[in-house]
Amino acid sequence: MLTVLARKPAWWPHFSSTLRSTAVTARLGLVLGIAVLTCFLTGLLSYFQYQAWEWLPPPASPVWGYRVTQGVHVATGMAAIPLLLVKLWSVYPNHFRWPPFRSVKRVVEQITVALLVSATLVQVFTGFFNVLNWYPFRWDFLSVHYRLAYVVIGSVLLHVAVKLPDIVYGLQTKIAEGDVLTELPWNENPESHSIAGPLPPPVTPGLSRRGLLTATGAGIGVVVVTSVGQTLTPLEPIGLLAVRQPSKGPLGVPVNRTAEEANVIAAATAPDWTLEIMGPRPYALTLAEVEEMAVHEARFPVSCVEGWSADAQWRGLRLLEVVERAGGAADSQIRVRSLEPAGFFNKSVIFGPQLSRALLATHLNGERLPVDHGYPLRLIAPNRAGVFNTKWLATIEVLS
Amino acid sequence: MKVWRIILAVVGVGVGAYGLFQLLTQLPRQTLVLLALWLIAALIIHDGLLSPAVVAVGAALRRYVPDRGRRYLQFGLIMAAMVTVIAVPLIYRAHTQPPAKALLLQDFGINLTVLLAAIGGGTLIAYAIRVAQDRSLPSRPTADEAQH
Numbered sequence: 001m002l003t004v005l006a007r008k009p010a011w012w013p014h015f016s017s018t019l020r021s022t023a024v025t026a027r028l029g030l031v032l033g034i035a036v037l038t039c040f041l042t043g044l045l046s047y048f049q050y051q052a053w054e055w056l057p058p059p060a061s062p063v064w065g066y067r068v069t070q071g072v073h074v075a076t077g078m079a080a081i082p083l084l085l086v087k088l089w090s091v092y093p094n095h096f097r098w099p100p101f102r103s104v105k106r107v108v109e110q111i112t113v114a115l116l117v118s119a120t121l122v123q124v125f126t127g128f129f130n131v132l133n134w135y136p137f138r139w140d141f142l143s144v145h146y147r148l149a150y151v152v153i154g155s156v157l158l159h160v161a162v163k164l165p166d167i168v169y170g171l172q173t174k175i176a177e178g179d180v181l182t183e184l185p186w187n188e189n190p191e192s193h194s195i196a197g198p199l200p201p202p203v204t205p206g207l208s209r210r211g212l213l214t215a216t217g218a219g220i221g222v223v224v225v226t227s228v229g230q231t232l233t234p235l236e237p238i239g240l241l242a243v244r245q246p247s248k249g250p251l252g253v254p255v256n257r258t259a260e261e262a263n264v265i266a267a268a269t270a271p272d273w274t275l276e277i278m279g280p281r282p283y284a285l286t287l288a289e290v291e292e293m294a295v296h297e298a299r300f301p302v303s304c305v306e307g308w309s310a311d312a313q314w315r316g317l318r319l320l321e322v323v324e325r326a327g328g329a330a331d332s333q334i335r336v337r338s339l340e341p342a343g344f345f346n347k348s349v350i351f352g353p354q355l356s357r358a359l360l361a362t363h364l365n366g367e368r369l370p371v372d373h374g375y376p377l378r379l380i381a382p383n384r385a386g387v388f389n390t391k392w393l394a395t396i397e398v399l400s
Numbered sequence: 401m402k403v404w405r406i407i408l409a410v411v412g413v414g415v416g417a418y419g420l421f422q423l424l425t426q427l428p429r430q431t432l433v434l435l436a437l438w439l440i441a442a443l444i445i446h447d448g449l450l451s452p453a454v455v456a457v458g459a460a461l462r463r464y465v466p467d468r469g470r471r472y473l474q475f476g477l478i479m480a481a482m483v484t485v486i487a488v489p490l491i492y493r494a495h496t497q498p499p500a501k502a503l504l505l506q507d508f509g510i511n512l513t514v515l516l517a518a519i520g521g522g523t524l525i526a527y528a529i530r531v532a533q534d535r536s537l538p539s540r541p542t543a544d545e546a547q548h
Contacts, residue, residue, distance in 0.1 A: 015455075017458060082485050088446065088451070092447075092451050117442075117443065117446070117447075118440070118442045121443075125442070126438075128486075132493045132504065133496075133497060133503060134489070139430075143426065144423070144427065147422040147426065147427070148423065150418050150419025151420055152419075153415055154411075154413065154419055155416050156412070157415065158409055160412070161404075161407075161409035161412060165401070206467055207471045207474040207475055211471065211475055218479050219478060219482030219483060222479065222515065226511075240506070240514060241486055241487055241508070243490065243503060243504060245506070247502075248505060249501070254500075255498075256501065258501065260498070372500045
């Protein structure tokens with residue numbers, strides 16, 4: 001019985017492509033690792049917009065800060081999808097080591113690698129689906145994406161620790177000369193250079209390994225250049241794979257949640273709309289008063305968590321002036337509420353430098369706000385995630 | 401190197417365990433069940449369907465396409481596959497959103513065709529140049545022959 005198990009069956013797969021090598025995998029993995037780390041760090045910055053600490057308010061400058069970090073987050077995550085698939089192709093034979101469960105150590109490694117691969121695949125694909133406003137996964141995207149990110153980055157670090165000798169070998173070896181990666185580990189493969197001594201480099205009769213990396217880089221280049229136009233405005237015209245086309249939104253700015261989706265059309269267009277300001281000295285402003293006070297201009301981009309952004313010119317009231325009249329101050333915590341009856345994004349809290357520079361906007365790019373952009377009044381602040389620039393404002397509360 | 405490996409492993413296990421703990425304690429049971437299904441499905445789809453298909457295509461190319469042309473075909477197919485992976489969800493989701501969102505307004509099927517045609521055209525031109533070069537130097541062996 002044991003001898004039967006010990007012998008590799010004849011049908012066991014054999015991988016003979018000389019394209020695969022630790023020298024190739026290490027190079028792909030290095031770039032993928034940088035991409036994953038970039039996504040993790042920019043993702044944490046984005047999460048900070050959602051859960052800012054009271055003692056560390058989100059900064060207001062540079063005004064394009066979130067535009068850049070979140071644009072990089074989404075573009076890098078999208079580019080990581082095809083890169084991840086090529087990287088996994090390069091190590092596919094590792095699944096077919098014989099015997100399959102050779103040691104406890106090996107089984108533990110396989111379990112952690114399975115977790116790494118599945119968590120990373122789910123993370124990048126659900127992130128991409130979220131950008132497409134597509135939720136086939138039926139869970140709350142943010143709460144899973146945020147926590148799964150720690151699983152991904154943790155298992156990447158563990159993976160690097162386990163593979164560090166292979167990574168060092170791969171990166172130090174000339175790409176054409178590295179041992180061929182097959183289902184045999186290098187230290188059991190009689191054809192590996194490390195065992196057989198100096199040998200001529202493996203022949204790659206079709207595409208060369210360098211050609212493989214060039215094709216991968218070119219593929220990623222095409223994906224990035226044709227998709228990043230949703231963030232990098234000059235590239236919008238060639239955005240063949242761009243999810244959003246910011247210039248096609250009303251007044252040149254896309255809408256993330258329409259008035260119809262928020263169920264606010266009737267309330268937002270009612271002529272007797274008033275803005276309630278609550279605080280030590282509460283008061284209210286009518287539509288006419290708000291429009292009369294809207295004389296301040298600012299240029300802040302709208303930057304969405306989904307990666308798209310658009311530069312925009314705003315006109316409106318200074319939020320701080322409105323708050324001060326109610327007894328608040330620059331160091332107050334302010335909560336703004338929308339006419340939208342329910343939902344996570346029908347309110348937001350603003351404080352610190354963003355409060356000092358925020359506008360309650362009535363005009364966008366020289367026109368009165370369309371209802372989809374938040375008519376009659378919306379919040380807009382610099383370096384602030386789009387979803388927290390609350391639209392269809394109903395109340396302003398001085399919390400402290 | 402050993403110290404680095406230990407540091408990386410300890411930090412990695414710590415951060416990963418924190419993520420798992422957060423998932424297990426902060427999310428409703430229904431979400432966890434769905435997430436577990438997705439994690440398993442991702443492995444099955446990738447390792448059980450996609451990867452064997454790619455390996456089979458590679459083996460077929462090696463068997464039926466001569467080396468000189470295969471080099472260019474492989475290059476073009478890698479690029480084409482990478483672009484297609486991103487384009488397919490876009491095609492599926494196109495024209496599903498209110499126009500004010502400026503979201504998924506394009507005909508991504510046409511766009512993908514344009515990109516694939518450009519990749520195919522570029523690959524074909526590079527191959528044609530190579531064939532012409534090999535012909536204009538009849539006295540020297542081609543790279544393929546030199547290798548044998």
